[in-house]
Amino acid sequence: MRSHITTHVLDTGTGKPAAGVSASLEVSTAEGWQQIADGATDGDGRISSFGPEQLQAGTYRIEYESGEYFARTNTDTFFPTVTLTFSLDDPSQHYHVPLLLSPFAYSTYRGS
Numbered sequence: 001m002r003s004h005i006t007t008h009v010l011d012t013g014t015g016k017p018a019a020g021v022s023a024s025l026e027v028s029t030a031e032g033w034q035q036i037a038d039g040a041t042d043g044d045g046r047i048s049s050f051g052p053e054q055l056q057a058g059t060y061r062i063e064y065e066s067g068e069y070f071a072r073t074n075t076d077t078f079f080p081t082v083t084l085t086f087s088l089d090d091p092s093q094h095y096h097v098p099l100l101l102s103p104f105a106y107s108t109y110r111g112s
Helices: 066-072
Strands: 005-011 022-029 032-040 058-064 082-088 095-102 105-108
Antiparallel strands (some): 022 058, 058 082
8 A cells, every 4th residue: 555645855965865754644624733643764774564555635744853863873964853844735646745854945846
């Protein structure tokens, strides 16, 4: 089973996948943010079992515990967490959310 939303974290400072990065997936509701899944990246920097197979259209976010990851490597970082908020518009599509991470910068894009 592949989750509706997957993620991949690459440590651009080392050029390697970021293994062991804890992350949570949340959905925006009328009552606020509600966690629907959590996990940690595998040895390839991926979380492929991240929430249900199908989700409804809406606003979601992934919060990555980047500070914990860098602390394990004894690396100072400016970002103790990284939060990516995005819109899931078409429930029939798979959504892949990559994170390119370094101690003092990050970027992302809509993956496939």
